[in-house]
Amino acid sequence: MHHDYDFLIVGGGMVADAAAKGIREQGSEGTIGILGEEPTPPFPRPALSKKLWTDPDFTFDAAAMHTSEETGATFHLGSPVTGVDTEARTATTAAGDTFGYGTLLVATGGRPRRIEGLEPGDRVLYFRDLADYNRLRELAQGRPRVVVVGGGYIGSEIAAALSQHDCEVTVVHPGEVLGDHVFPDALARRFESLFTDAGVRVHGGLKAVGGREDGDTVVVELSDGSSLEADVVVVGLGISPDTDFLPADVARADDGGVRVDERLTTSVPGVLAAGDVAEYPDRILGRRRVEHVDNAGEMGSAVGRIMAGSTETYDHTPMFYSDVLGVGYEAVGTLDASLETVVDERDGGAVVYYLDDQEVRGVLLWDVEVDGGLDQARAVLAEHARPTDASALVGRIG
Numbered sequence: 001m002h003h004d005y006d007f008l009i010v011g012g013g014m015v016a017d018a019a020a021k022g023i024r025e026q027g028s029e030g031t032i033g034i035l036g037e038e039p040t041p042p043f044p045r046p047a048l049s050k051k052l053w054t055d056p057d058f059t060f061d062a063a064a065m066h067t068s069e070e071t072g073a074t075f076h077l078g079s080p081v082t083g084v085d086t087e088a089r090t091a092t093t094a095a096g097d098t099f100g101y102g103t104l105l106v107a108t109g110g111r112p113r114r115i116e117g118l119e120p121g122d123r124v125l126y127f128r129d130l131a132d133y134n135r136l137r138e139l140a141q142g143r144p145r146v147v148v149v150g151g152g153y154i155g156s157e158i159a160a161a162l163s164q165h166d167c168e169v170t171v172v173h174p175g176e177v178l179g180d181h182v183f184p185d186a187l188a189r190r191f192e193s194l195f196t197d198a199g200v201r202v203h204g205g206l207k208a209v210g211g212r213e214d215g216d217t218v219v220v221e222l223s224d225g226s227s228l229e230a231d232v233v234v235v236g237l238g239i240s241p242d243t244d245f246l247p248a249d250v251a252r253a254d255d256g257g258v259r260v261d262e263r264l265t266t267s268v269p270g271v272l273a274a275g276d277v278a279e280y281p282d283r284i285l286g287r288r289r290v291e292h293v294d295n296a297g298e299m300g301s302a303v304g305r306i307m308a309g310s311t312e313t314y315d316h317t318p319m320f321y322s323d324v325l326g327v328g329y330e331a332v333g334t335l336d337a338s339l340e341t342v343v344d345e346r347d348g349g350a351v352v353y354y355l356d357d358q359e360v361r362g363v364l365l366w367d368v369e370v371d372g373g374l375d376q377a378r379a380v381l382a383e384h385a386r387p388t389d390a391s392a393l394v395g396r397i398g
């Protein structure tokens, strides 16, 4: 079948939703088509590791984003786009359908990074979509032994959720202390103890290097030559941008992300990109790719408005948030524990500044509530200040 749309969005996730709404916000009545590999229309993806586990009143239906109802966009779901021809202005799906477009948006997010030899399966989940959530929910019945591979935010949130659902959870991560790639040492130790206090076993200094499903058991092989047996394995090792279907004239960044300018436009006029897949020039922090929901929402609406004729540029520096086992944290900019850090302790919480070459590049608010704290953090980053005495930062936010 062939379909034509004024606005064609490849990828049916959070950016697709925001972009379709942005197009309408700009006043355009053009037709919108959304091509998604997942069988579900857009939903708030963070719920998969958060509220759906912790809030009994929060259902998937209640969380739905109502893209089609609000914008009249037509969804074509369940088949990935396998090719784009930027001359002919068409996209093709694996199902063999073709789609003509006026303007194309690439909003394909990323695919979970894999461990070679540990194939996704019935009991091995590379956690990303609703099918993974539903399967894990089923598997979480009856106190299973779960190995979570990866100590990043998805791994830690899933480990927390499962430990609260009576699972026997072991986290395997390469650092010395859980979270020590993002938090300064003392904070990482507090972070790890949230998990150990909840009964989670934490094995640091290890990578999963392979494994196999054997009936109802999964064996995970570890970098020190040992192995772990589990009933379920959840892998959260981050994502790689999903851009293989794009022709070479759409320029990529080194990590495969799609390079866009401040108007979220790629090297090919009429082709735009946004969200997890897009490497964009952040007004304050420079070129980067951000895998966070605030970016998906803000960049998604901006790209929709731009596709529909707005002359704006994208100038939002996104925030990130997470909460685990009763502790919430949020941040703007680069959180990298290998940078110099200044910790401003606050009533059990902390504000942490990350400095690269003496310049503040990231701010973390750990278990503190500060009115307008993130905007204050953005203001600190925007100064590009290089304080001669970094401890002078203490008290800047609050």
Ligand SMILES: Cc1cc2nc3c(=O)[nH]c(=O)nc-3n(C[C@H](O)[C@H](O)[C@H](O)COP(=O)(O)OP(=O)(O)OC[C@H]3O[C@@H](n4cnc5c(N)ncnc54)[C@H](O)[C@@H]3O)c2cc1C
Pocket (backbone or CB within 6 Å): 010, 011, 012, 013, 014, 015, 016, 035, 036, 037, 038, 044, 045, 046, 047, 048, 049, 079, 080, 081, 082, 107, 108, 109, 110, 127, 128, 129, 154, 242, 245, 274, 275, 276, 277, 290, 291, 292, 293, 294, 296, 319, 320, 321, 322, 323
């Ligand atoms: C479990 C989980 C928890 C998260 N929690 C947080 C959080 O707490 N805070 C936070 O800031 N961020 C969080 N995130 C990240 C956040 O959800 C993403 O940044 C956001 O979803 C990005 O939106 P996107 O539209 O770019 O990508 P996605 O929402 O991933 O959507 C991309 C869509 O494109 C589809 N697709 C891919 N390739 C193709 C193709 N070739 N053809 C057609 N369709 C394709 C995918 O199937 C997917 O539906 C979380 C992510 C996950 C998975």
